[in-house]
Structures are given as C-alpha cells and as structure tokens.
Amino acid sequence: MNRKKQPLYKRIIVKLFGKFYYFYVTNFRRDIMKKSLSLRRGECNHCGVCCKGCPNLLKNNDCKFWYRGNCDNQCLMFPVFPYQIEFNSEDVRNNCGYYWEEKDKSWLSKNKI
Ligand code: SF4
Ligand code: SF4
Numbered sequence: 588m589n590r591k592k593q594p595l596y597k598r599i600i601v602k603l604f605g606k607f608y609y610f611y612v613t614n615f616r617r618d619i620m621k622k623s624l625s626l627r628r629g630e631c632n633h634c635g636v637c638c639k640g641c642p643n644l645l646k647n648n649d650c651k652f653w654y655r656g657n658c659d660n661q662c663l664m665f666p667v668f669p670y671q672i673e674f675n676s677e678d679v680r681n682n683c684g685y686y687w688e689e690k691d692k693s694w695l696s697k698n699k700i
Pocket of ligand 1: 637642
C-alpha cells in the first residue's frame with residue numbers, strides 16, 4: 588500500500604502533539620479509541636516495521652508481550668488512528684496492513700478525532 592508523504596509542517600505538528608493525544612485518548616477517552624478501532628480495516632501482516640529497534644521484537648516479528656496475554660500496552664494496539672500510519676516512516680506507510688476508508692477518515696476528522 589503506497590501512501591504519500593505528508594507536508595513537512597503537518598508532520599511537525601503531528602510529531603509534537605500526536606503522542607500526547609494518543610496518551611490522552613488511550614488513558615482517558617477509551618470511547619474515542621474504540622470508535623476509531625471499530626472503523627479500522629485490514630489486518631496486521633507482521634511486517635514488524637512499526638516495532639523496528641524495540642528490544643521486545645522477536646525474530647519472527649511478533650512482540651514477546653503477546654505471549655504474556657498483556658494486550659493493554661499502548662503500542663500493541665497500534666495503529667489506533669489514521670495519522671499514526673500516514674505521518675509515520677516510509678516503511679510503515681508502505682507496509683502496514685491497516686487502513687481507514689476515506690469516508691471514515693472524514694468522519695473522524697469532522698469529529699476532531
Ligand atoms: S508492540 Fe511495542 S513492545 Fe511489542 S515489539 Fe512492538 S514496539 Fe516493542
Ligand atoms: S506496521 Fe502495521 S502491519 Fe506491520 S507489524 Fe506494525 S501494525 Fe502490523
């Protein structure tokens with residue numbers, strides 16, 4: 588899936604505020620998180636690029652925490668929002684098997700999600 592690179596100014600804004608927003612939503616606004624996840628399409632193809640460099644990444648590209656049944660980790664839910672793919676590295680943009688349909692992305696952004 589080839590997704591185009593976003594403009595620099597937007598990437599800077601997302602870099603500055605994206606992580607705070609994600610922390611806020613996953614901890615205090617689970618309703619928003621669940622809505623966005625319900626609109627997510629596709630599936631994880633285990634490419635492992637979103638976990639690049641993490642010491643918990645196993646050789647088969649699985650996360651070792653999966654085997655402990657600990658799925659409440661923020662990064663295990665990745666991606667929760669379209670921006671987490673679209674404003675990510677080229678590897679993630681091109682390889683991630685998840686996506687949101689355009690109509691759902693507009694719904695999310697209209698509702699400031
Ligand atoms: S899901 Fe999180 S903890 Fe697991 S390998 Fe990926 S980045 Fe690391
Ligand atoms: S980038 Fe997407 S498809 Fe690849 S391992 Fe991460 S969540 Fe799965």
